[in-house]
């Protein structure tokens with residue numbers, strides 16, 4: 001078995017918010033690079049037989065931190081591409097209720113996501129998570145993954161936005177939150 005980088009749509013699907021060129025590099029070089037490095041690291045070991053989630057759960061028991069880093073980055077990027085959609089999607093009734101209960105309304109949720117993601121220092125990820133039916137937004141450094149139920153993620157590594165937005169990370173975040181969140185995926189994760 002080998003690990004693969006999953007993105008189920010073409011590189012030009014998220015234009016103009018994320019360009020085809022960004023996806024060529026982000027998916028084709030970075031995401032696939034993590035998968036190919038992971039395969040190299042586990043080739044011929046017991047870890048090659050595990051699923052990605054099983055491998056990630058082993059964390060500290062892995063012989064080499066590099067295995068976890070690459071496995072987590074494959075998982076995070078798979079999750080990121082699924083979190084994005086240019087087609088208009090809406091949260092399920094249940095998720096919509098949870099958003100209203102946790103943030104007041106959708107506009108407040110969006111403002112909160114933009115603010116939290118914008119405060120991230122360095123490389124990492126900004127997640128919408130759910131714990132005991134309460135939603136919140138958390139940032140994680142590097143490849144780290146929240147333990148809670150994950151609904152959506154935005155990649156905040158420079159390679160996610162630098163071709164399109166240069167140093168203007170905030171506009172990248174605003175465009176994703178305003179136009180590209182996949183509420184079908186979030187609703188499935190929430191259910």
Ligand SMILES: [Fe+2]
Pocket residue numbers: 026030077155157159160
């Ligand atoms: Fe990335």
